[in-house]
Amino acid sequence: MGRKPTGRPTSFDIAYAAGVSQPTVSRALRGDKSVSEKTREKIRQIAQDLNYTVDKNASSLRSQRSNTIALLFFEDPTPDQSMINPFFLGMLGSITRACANRGLDLLISFQQMEDDWHVQYQDSHRADGLILLGYGDYTLYRERLDQLEEQGTHFARWGSVSMDSSGATVGTDNVQAGRLAGEHLISKGRKGIAFLGHAGEQYPEFAGRYSGLCEALKSAGIASDKSLQYDAITTEEAGYAAAKALVESGQSFDAVFAASDLIAIGAMRALAEAGKRVPGDVAVVGFDDIPAASLTTPPLTTIMQDVRGAGEALVETLLAQVEGRDLPPRKLPGKLIVRGSTGG
Amino acid sequence: MGRKPTGRPTSFDIAYAAGVSQPTVSRALRGDKSVSEKTREKIRQIAQDLNYTVDKNASSLRSQRSNTIALLFFEDPTPDQSMINPFFLGMLGSITRACANRGLDLLISFQQMEDDWHVQYQDSHRADGLILLGYGDYTLYRERLDQLEEQGTHFARWGSVSMDSSGATVGTDNVQAGRLAGEHLISKGRKGIAFLGHAGEQYPEFAGRYSGLCEALKSAGIASDKSLQYDAITTEEAGYAAAKALVESGQSFDAVFAASDLIAIGAMRALAEAGKRVPGDVAVVGFDDIPAASLTTPPLTTIMQDVRGAGEALVETLLAQVEGRDLPPRKLPGKLIVRGSTGG
DNA sequence: TTTCACAATGTGAACGTTCACTGTTGTTTT
DNA sequence: AAAACAACAGTGAACGTTCACATTGTGAAA
Structure with missing residues (x-):
């Protein structure tokens, strides 16, 4: 040995x-x-x-290029242990693949919001650039992003593209995707569509999905009802709570568009407990298409994000930036996956 | 910029x-x-x-120590794109955390079995050691392990501990865990317990679980019936196929112990299609406690592996090896999580 | 033949640390 | 009071590459 x-x-x-x-x-x-x-x-x-x-170290030292990128996950201070959003795990896979295709190594790290991740990696020459992944309260890390940019750190992030872009961004076209979900529900004859997810600017991605829904309603000549929007961060518990609040409010509704699959799954649990049948009484659409989405009963109709394309786009965008040419932000279309929760 | x-x-x-x-x-x-x-x-x-x-590169170059470890996932040549076993993703989280606690960086890479991963990382001084993760046909990569060892590469792997150990190994005590599952089913009055999963030596982990089940049956004075064992690799499809074959064989059984949650989920689908009710007609126990396990209907009773402990143990074992002191293999106990699929 | 250009290789230094020694002090021991 | 020993800091080299530049040889252009 x-x-x-x-x-x-x-x-x-x-x-x-x-x-x-x-x-x-x-x-x-x-x-x-x-x-x-x-x-x-x-x-x-x-x-x-x-x-x-x-020897990679000698090589990197001399050439000042590590051919490595760092992937930083971060979420709001994780309540329990290590329940990582499954969607991001899928993303991890696609980013890994995109890196491997280009001969890049990938460093990974999970971050608490409070950490001073913003200085570590590139500065210590571990990585040529950073990929930032994570939902969460945008305002919380906005400041860090600016700091990164000011430092001249190369980074690309997954998130809402529409915001005044801080650095290179790749994200799903949330408005388009939200419209897709709305149109689908409307095509199923639903008119009272509740939205579960934050709609404020702290969560621009969710907000985009909501406004897409509103657009769809508007196009169909249905008035959108702000009181049917319930805040929820992206956890099963939050979805459960939001749906429960919705039910208990006594408002009438026949569909739920959840801002994430986890929210949708929590919501379905709450609906079941309240005696509402899915999709009979309430149709449900989620977002992300995590593996568990096809395993629920009924299987969850959802919007699939282009995970594979996202990984490629993020790596490509970052690489471009490292090489000095900035690429414009990129929006990837969402895709509707129809399953049982909206009546098949 | x-x-x-x-x-x-x-x-x-x-x-x-x-x-x-x-x-x-x-x-x-x-x-x-x-x-x-x-x-x-x-x-x-x-x-x-x-x-x-x-500067990490200069530091690593001079000190000949990178304070980095590489995590290598590998599975049988992946059929579809990037469906990674959720259990390993949980592991990824715990390993990341264990590394962070020790100030180590973590490189990650997904590997096809065919690749020549065995030479890359440590030799190029990217990493001080390797962690190997992956189910799959043991005989297939056995040879590579020997090669690694011969090269003097430091590595720790997750897997079956009982085999004549190639290098430092950490794994669940599969026999104990299998016994746990068996005892639970027996305590629910089940006697015809089918096992879905390979039981041959190519899959020593599954084999361990099976022999644990047999032990439990023996202790309870029930004869174990080899014809109730059906081969299945760890996918939902394999589970579906195995359960279907089981049903169609016409054998009588009142419980299924699946070697993984994915197998169990596939099996439940097959059972449902065959008109068997869970847990009424058939009780089902899975293995791994992946996130989706609690979301099925009924929720899946399963054996939880000590993921957090595993991450710690793997990193610790590897580190010890890097520092020249070899640690003995380590078995972590499984834990029974009772849910609806065995009657609550 | 001379000249120039270009292709192929060699030379010396540099990247930013950490390592193994060598010097300093100032404090203790005998 | 001399010797011995800490505790601390400095000196020069080394880690294994890649870079910028100098050198060689060869064939085509003059």
Whole structure:
């Protein structure tokens, strides 16, 4: 179980074996065109035989580029232990893939809002840039974002695109997606559509979804009723509470558009307890299409965000920024997934 | 959006400002006792004022220690895109936390079985060690593990502890957990207990769970019936297929112990389609306690693995190995979570 | 033939730390 | 009072690359 007695080989060893100078080895392995095809191939072969790999630390130190990006998750101070929003976990997968495709390494870290994450990674040269992921109260981290920007840190974030953009942003077109949900419910003959989710500017994504819903209602000539909007952050508990409040208010409604699947799942629980049948009495639409959405009874109709596209877009946007060309913010369309909770 | 015109400060700048030599700065910031309390504090203060952080690359290069570990997920060649086993995602969270507590950075990467992951990370000095995560056919990657070990790579893996251990291993005590599940079902009066999951040595974890079940049956004086064991890998589809085969076989059974929650969920779907009621006709127990387990109807009774403990144990074991002291393999107990699928 | 350009490699330094020593002081021991 | 020893700080080198520039050889243009 001990370590190899002999140290691992360096580029000098390869150089010696190949009968060239050490920098030539470096050039060859990077695929530099100024090394002849022949020597390049020879060096590659020797490197492989000797089991040599470039030392990333030395490389990064000298070139001032780590080919690594850091992924920072953050949520409101997590109440319980480690219940991470499943949607972001899907995102993690797609970002990982996007990085792998480009030969980038990915550092990951979960952050509490209070931490001073804003200084750590890029400054210590661990990463060339940051990807920021997380719902939550926008106003809370707005300040940090500005600070990042001021520091000249490269970052891309997932979130609401519509806000006066702080840095490079990629997000779902929440208004379009909200409209999609609204139109679907309306097409099912529903008119009293409640919205569960914050609609204030602290939660611009939710607000976008709500205004999309309102647009759909308006287009259909239905008056939207502000009293049918109930605040909820993105947890199952919040959804349960909001739906319960809705039911107990005595207002009449025949559909619920939840700002996230977790909210929707909580809401369905509350509706069931209140004796409301889904979709008979109340149709329910969620948002995100998390894995659990297809496992509820009835299965949840929801808006799927383009997770795969998002990962690609985030990495691409960040990379562009690192290389000095800023890309415009990008909105990805949502897609309606029809399941049982709206009557199939 | 441009970069700071002036380069970021180095330890020399701090040294100059503090009126000491540069290595003293390095020592002070590492908390070296050989720097007097006074100067240490002074240097800390100046560093903070100047917004200085230690360059991780230089530090790692010189000290030959990256304070980073790499987390490698791998599964059987993923059929569809990025459906990652939710259980491992929970694990990711706990490992992240365990790393953060120790000031370690975490690199993550998803691997196809075919890739040559076994050489990459530690050799290039990106990471001090590897954590390997993934179910799957053991025989498939067994060879790679041996290779890693031979290379002197430090790694810890999550998996079956009982096998002739390749390297440092942490895992759930599958036999104990299986017994727990069996005892619970027996206490509910069930006697015809089917097991859905591979029981061969390619899947030692599943096999352990099965033998735990058999132990429980034996202790209760019930003969275990090998024909009630159906192979299934850990997906919802596999669970569906296995349960369907079970039903169609015409054998009588009144309980199902699934080797994973996904299998259980698939099985419940098949049972529902076959007109069997859960838990009335058939009680169901899963394994893992993934988030979706509490959202099914009825909610799924399951065995919870100690995810938090696992993350801690893996990181600790790995760290020990890096520091030259090998820790023995570790088994963590499973915990029964009783929900509706076994009658509450 | 001379000249210039270009392709291919070599040379020396630099990236920003940490390591192993060497010097200082000032305090204790005998 | 000399010797011994801490406690603290400084000096020079080293980690393994990549960079900027200098050097060589070769063939085409003059």
